[in-house]
Amino acid sequence: MSDRLYFFDTTLRDGEQVPGCQLNTVEKIQLAKQLELLGVDVIEAGFPISSPGDFTSVQEISKAVTWPTVCALTRAVMKDIDVAADALKYAKRKRIHTGIGTSDFHIKYKFNSTREEIIERGVAAVKYARKFVDDVEFYAEDAGRTENEYLARVVEAAIKAGATVINIPDTTGYCLPQEFGAKIKYLCDHVAGIENVIISTHCHNDLGMATANTIAGVLNGARQVEVTINGIGERAGNTSLEEVAMIVRSHHQDIPLDININTTKICPTSRMVSNLMNMPVQPNKAIVGRNAFAHSSGIHQDGVLKNAQTYEIIDPKDIGLDENSIVLTARSGRAALKHRLQSLGVELDQDKLDTVYQQFLQLADKKKDVSEDDLLILAGSHRNTGKHITIDYLQVTSGVGVRSVASLGLNIAGEHFEAAATGTGPVDAAICALKKIINRPMTMKEFTIQSISKGSDDIGKVHIQLEYNGGVYYGFGAHTDIIAASVEAYVDCINKFRN
Ligand code: KIV
Numbered sequence: 001m002s003d004r005l006y007f008f009d010t011t012l013r014d015g016e017q018v019p020g021c022q023l024n025t026v027e028k029i030q031l032a033k034q035l036e037l038l039g040v041d042v043i044e045a046g047f048p049i050s051s052p053g054d055f056t057s058v059q060e061i062s063k064a065v066t067w068p069t070v071c072a073l074t075r076a077v078m079k080d081i082d083v084a085a086d087a088l089k090y091a092k093r094k095r096i097h098t099g100i101g102t103s104d105f106h107i108k109y110k111f112n113s114t115r116e117e118i119i120e121r122g123v124a125a126v127k128y129a130r131k132f133v134d135d136v137e138f139y140a141e142d143a144g145r146t147e148n149e150y151l152a153r154v155v156e157a158a159i160k161a162g163a164t165v166i167n168i169p170d171t172t173g174y175c176l177p178q179e180f181g182a183k184i185k186y187l188c189d190h191v192a193g194i195e196n197v198i199i200s201t202h203c204h205n206d207l208g209m210a211t212a213n214t215i216a217g218v219l220n221g222a223r224q225v226e227v228t229i230n231g232i233g234e235r236a237g238n239t240s241l242e243e244v245a246m247i248v249r250s251h252h253q254d255i256p257l258d259i260n261i262n263t264t265k266i267c268p269t270s271r272m273v274s275n276l277m278n279m280p281v282q283p284n285k286a287i288v289g290r291n292a293f294a295h296s297s298g299i300h301q302d303g304v305l306k307n308a309q310t311y312e313i314i315d316p317k318d319i320g321l322d323e324n325s326i327v328l329t330a331r332s333g334r335a336a337l338k339h340r341l342q343s344l345g346v347e348l349d350q351d352k353l354d355t356v357y358q359q360f361l362q363l364a365d366k367k368k369d370v371s372e373d374d375l376l377i378l379a380g381s382h383r384n385t386g387k388h389i390t391i392d393y394l395q396v397t398s399g400v401g402v403r404s405v406a407s408l409g410l411n412i413a414g415e416h417f418e419a420a421a422t423g424t425g426p427v428d429a430a431i432c433a434l435k436k437i438i439n440r441p442m443t444m445k446e447f448t449i450q451s452i453s454k455g456s457d458d459i460g461k462v463h464i465q466l467e468y469n470g471g472v473y474y475g476f477g478a479h480t481d482i483i484a485a486s487v488e489a490y491v492d493c494i495n496k497f498r499n
């Protein structure tokens, strides 16, 4: 059996399916290039039939990266495979990922079909995909809840049809680690031809066992792991790349497998994903959480100061965590800002850096400590430039015993519009003014305001979801003035409307 463990990253496909985490093509290319630097073997770049945006992203990522295999997802449907093959046409190494649900739940309720017919459909899809590419991965969706004997028949048929990789997803995150490990072992022991393909794990985290199940799969013969950065993914997420990579590195004696991951790129990549997707990493997240290396108790601090290994099993430098980060203040120069942004995974050209630097100086005048989150927001706030609608000005008066009044000026495709409105509070007044200018039937589904640290001088982050014309749109705004952040988030949503 191979002593190499392949990393298949699905941040741009399963990860990107999370509501509110959608990226545009430019952002996807930026992330794909970072994944290449990180050393992933396969990038699942999207589901091309699902939308023109996904098609374009798969196509552009195929052009942008060199070493990783670019993979496109399909259902066991010929049209999906045609479109995937077309989207992959520029990839230097390409893979089609096709498959079908194999649990009785899927067969009966999703497909209203039979076990035999499902095998036939899977086989036909693999054979068809092989007409376009040499590398075809077959997934047995909900394999975690598929009876092993039947699963072995499905897998054997897919291998005979030409599959090169066999993906065993625990789609619902239901399996126990020993159960999932035993499933992989069962396939290794009972499927003819299994030694000629790579078995892949694809675990979801609904019961918090995705990483444990993935490792159980690897210990029993799987040689590819399907993972996402920060463990993002539908519902409770997917197995996180950084956890599996560091488990394999830390337990090399028990898991003597080579991996191509450059672990020092883990932190910058984690931050890039969190930044681009506006998805904060939980502070106690293993490996990449803000507190993962923060020792607060006196006993721990004392031990770590004497010898870091007393309480740390990973050297922070191994995951690219720069302990000696220079503290940024109003006296810091552009070079220090650029260096810190790079360590956070943000690359800016000179013009953008100049703008962000001016914003940074203004913030540093107001705040004693400019945190990394603040910097990411400053860099990210830049994303509003070049948008169809931008805010020209906003003025609000509010107080106790008076009705709030807002006047707002918007620039819409180069033309200036303004309106004034009253409201139950300053945010409501500002949004009412905005709705007078943009008079469309929009319904607010969600509105949250968060601060980054704790001070009254803090940046407020606003997340909004709007329903408009049958679609739900997500917007983000960040500003030291929460009313301005709210209007920014609203405008960000509207800029994403498709018509
Ligand atoms: O979770 C799952 O089963 C999937 C497949 C489409 C691979 O994401």
Ligand code: ZN
Residues within 6 Å of the ligand: 014, 169, 171, 202, 204
């Ligand atoms: Zn999945």
